[in-house]
Amino acid sequence: MNDMNQNNKKKRNYRIEMEREIESFEKEGRKPALLLHCCCAPCSSSVLEQLTDHFHVTVFYYNPNISSETEYLKREKELERLVAEQPALNPVKFSAGPYEPEKFEEMAAGLENEPERGSRCLRCYRLRLEAAGQEAARIGADYFTTTLSVSPLKDADSLNAIGAEVSESCRVPYLFSDFKKKDGYLRSIRLSEEYGLYRQDYCGCRFSKNNVASHGRPKHN
Secondary structure (H helix, E strand, O other): OOOHHHHHOOOHHHHHHHHHHHHHHHHHHOOOOOEEEEEOOHHHHHHHHHHOOOEEEEEEOOOOOOOOOHHHHHHHHHHHHHHHHOOOOOOEEEEEEEOHHHHHHHHOOOOOOOOOHHHHHHHHHHHHHHHHHHHHHHOHHHHHEEEEHHOOOOOHHHHHHHHHHHHHHHOOOOOOOOOOOOOOOHHHHHHHHOOOOOOOOOOOOOOHHHHHHOOOOOOOO
């Protein structure tokens, strides 16, 4: 039964679900407020391009997984620059949460030897999505979601499942999405080159950074 549930889960097309949701409120003439959790400027570039025609977007930068404050602030400033420079049908607001690496380290305790994309990463997704959900509720957003699914190294099924769970506690609907679909990731690479964005070859945490140093990895976010 569990295997069957997993197979059914993998068949979901979150991109189509997002498009249907957008179609439903556009038929009503609505343009909802969306809080978009952003991990970095390159990943955000194509996601913002996909969303700003349909929503009033507030970008929310909160990533306690990033292993140094210098790196955190560099990514924050680059994202803020992108928001200021990238054209959008509707103005995009920018907000940044505090740098709280201690929350990531507390969450990661005991999971230091987990492989990437394992349980430590899933908990990291939840940590960031919980903060996004709380911020969405605080500002009165109609939806919240994250740019994380634009990366080919991030699992959309897991992200959407966590988003749905967080939605129940924060009482803000989660916008199901898979932003890598329809060449979303490739578009983010092109936009990164167009805007001269600072791109990284690791997600931000010390475990990912060490893995890249040991094995190398293509740039992805």
